[in-house]
Amino acid sequence: MEKLLPVALGVIMLGLGLSLTLTDFKRVIEYPRAVVVGLVCQMVLLPAVCFGIARTFALPPELAVGLMLLAASPGGATANLYSHLAKGDVALNITLTAVNSLLSIATMPFIIELSTASFLAQEQKVPLQFGKVLQVFAIVLVPVIIGMVVRSKNAAAAAKLEKPVRILSALFLVAVIMGSVLAERANLGEYFRQVGLAALAFNLASMAVGYFVPKLFGVIEKQAIAIGMEIGIHNGTLAMAIATTVLESPVMRIPAAIYSLIMFFTAAAFGTYVARRVTA
Secondary structure (H helix, E strand, O other): OOOHHHHHHHHHHHHHHHOOOHHHHHHHHOOHHHHHHHHHHHHHHHHHHHHHHHHHOOOOHHHHHHHHHHHHOOEOOHHHHHHHHOOOOHHHHHHHHHHHHHHHHHHHHHHHHHHHHHHOOHHHOOOOOHHHHHHHHHHHHHHHHHHHHHHHHOHHHHHHHHHHHHHHHHHHHHHHHHHHHHHOOOOHHHHHHHHHHHHHHHHHHHHHHHHHHHHHOOOOHHHHHHHHHHHHOEOHHHHHHHHHHHOOOHHHHHHHHHHHHHHHHHHHHHHHHHHHHHHO
C-alpha cells in the first residue's frame, strides 16, 4: 500500500498537468472575484471549519490531524467532472485546481505544523524539516509540471493520454481507498465510529461553504457550483500520501479514505440539487 500511494498520486497529478495550460493560470484575471473568493474559502475558511469539527467531535489526535490534511489538500480532478454534470463553470474549476495546487506547496506544511502542534502530544510531533517540505513539493508539483510540459510540447499526444490517464487515476483512487480500508480492517469499525460523522460533517460543510459563501459575495450561480464542487471534492490521495510518506502515520490516512468514500454520494446529491436551480 505504501509503495502504491506515490505512484497513484503521481499518475493523478500527471493527469492534472496534462489538462492544464498557462491560460488556466491567466484566467484568474478574467474573473478575479470568483477565484479570490474560492481560494479564501479553500485556504482560510475550510481549515478553520475543519479545526472546529475536529474539536467538536473530540477526534483522537492522529485522526484529527488526518482530517486537517484533507482541509489542506487542493480540490481533486473529479471535481471537474461533477461540476460539468451539475452545470458548473468547469473552466473555473480547472483554474482553481491549478492555482490551489501551486499555493498548497506553501500552505500544506503550515497547516501540518499547526495541526500537529494542536492535536498531538509533544513526543508525537513530526517537525517538518526542509527535506520534508521538499518532499511535499515533489509530491504535489513535479508530476503536474511534467504533464504541462508534455502538453506544451505535443498537445495532440497530451490529448490522447488525457483520457486513459484519467481512467487510470480513477482506478488508482479506488485501489488506494480500498488498500487503506483493508490495511486497517481490524480497526475500521472503530475508526468509522470515531471519524465517520466528523468526515460527513466536514464534507457537507465544505460544499456549503464553497457554494453559499461565494453567492453572498455576488458570484454567479454557475461559478458558485464550481467552487462548491472544488472545495467539497478534495484530493484524498494527496492527503493519504502525505500522511503515509511525510508524517509516517497509516492512521492519519483513514479520514481521507472515509471522506473519499462519502464525497462521491454527497457530491452527486449536491450536483442534482444545484443543477435544477440552473435550469429553473
